[in-house]
Amino acid sequence: MTRIFTLLAAVWLADEPIWHRVTSGWHDDLVNWLRTKLPPILVILIIAAILARLLGLITGKLHQYSTRDELPSRIRAQQLRTLAAVIHSVGIFVIYFFALLQILTKLDIDVKPFLASAGIVGLAIGFGAQTLVHDVINGFFIIIENIYDLGDVVKIAGVQGTVEQMSLRKTVLRDDTGALHSVPNSEVKIISNMTRDWAQVALHVSVDYSESSDQIIQLLKQVGQDLKNDPDFSNAIVSDPQVPGIERVNGSEVDYLLVVKVRPGRQYDVRRELRKRIKTSFEQNKIKAGSPNRMYVMEAPPPVVQS
Numbered sequence: 001m002t003r004i005f006t007l008l009a010a011v012w013l014a015d016e017p018i019w020h021r022v023t024s025g026w027h028d029d030l031v032n033w034l035r036t037k038l039p040p041i042l043v044i045l046i047i048a049a050i051l052a053r054l055l056g057l058i059t060g061k062l063h064q065y066s067t068r069d070e071l072p073s074r075i076r077a078q079q080l081r082t083l084a085a086v087i088h089s090v091g092i093f094v095i096y097f098f099a100l101l102q103i104l105t106k107l108d109i110d111v112k113p114f115l116a117s118a119g120i121v122g123l124a125i126g127f128g129a130q131t132l133v134h135d136v137i138n139g140f141f142i143i144i145e146n147i148y149d150l151g152d153v154v155k156i157a158g159v160q161g162t163v164e165q166m167s168l169r170k171t172v173l174r175d176d177t178g179a180l181h182s183v184p185n186s187e188v189k190i191i192s193n194m195t196r197d198w199a200q201v202a203l204h205v206s207v208d209y210s211e212s213s214d215q216i217i218q219l220l221k222q223v224g225q226d227l228k229n230d231p232d233f234s235n236a237i238v239s240d241p242q243v244p245g246i247e248r249v250n251g252s253e254v255d256y257l258l259v260v261k262v263r264p265g266r267q268y269d270v271r272r273e274l275r276k277r278i279k280t281s282f283e284q285n286k287i288k289a290g291s292p293n294r295m296y297v298m299e300a301p302p303p304v305v306q307s
Contacts, residue, residue, distance in 0.1 A: 209253060225241060
């Protein structure tokens with residue numbers, strides 16, 4: 001190593017113009033690069049930064065709007081937050097990806113191999129994370145299409161409960177027993193929402209066959225109307241209770257149907273109160289309820305034993 005440095009020093013001292021020409025060439029190349037390449041690269045970076053900043057302002061406004069107490073009926077805070085996050089993430093990626101391609105082009109670097117490599121890597125990641133990608137895509141459309149919201153009672157993937165958490169990846173439900181179920185969004189195929197727009201209480205009432213049908217229908221209508229006029233339930237019931245008539249005759253009992261349309265989420269307490277009032281009304285009017293577990297005993301002569 002010492003010999004190499006000694007040789008270089010000797011060459012420089014012996015022929016200074018050679019060294020000057022070498023350093024002068026480097027200097028000229030650097031100045032030329034700074035003059036021709038650097039300005040467009042700086043312009044690209046500045047434009048990308050401005051676009052990213054504008055995108056951040058727009059998505060920030062959406063996020064702030066989602067925290068308002070009063071939102072239009074069809075716009076949910078969860079929708080706006082998710083939409084803002086997705087737009088920001090995808091937008092930032094697109095802005096800087098195209099900025100990188102433009103910079104590589106300005107540096108006279110062929111971007112075709114880069115794009116091909118990126119495509120192969122993306123394909124490999126896509127195959128390796130198919131379930132995750134499916135979760136995110138399903139979650140995005142669930143939130144954007146307003147299929148269900150926090151607090152809704154839904155049945156998805158065979159699980160029924162109240163929606164406590166929602167994200168692009170999963171939905172968390174709590175059932176009647178208090179158990180918490182985490183359902184990946186890729187498993188959400190058929191959705192039953194019991195708290196959207198309105199709900200319906202369809203109550204089947206079994207009565208002994210001997211009771212008068214007209215009296216039973218009148219009592220059920222009266223119970224439903226009294227509940228609708230009750231101040232505690234008047235806001236829960238959205239239409240007059242209906243008793244279509246006899247639903248089924250099963251041996252010694254007759255089934256009647258009482259239908260009440262209620263507001264979302266109120267069907268459970270309305271159903272319980274209806275059962276209570278129907279029981280009280282039947283007791284007051286000496287109405288015998290049906291007995292599905294009735295046992296019939298028929299007497300028969302003893303078997304004849306043949307010898």
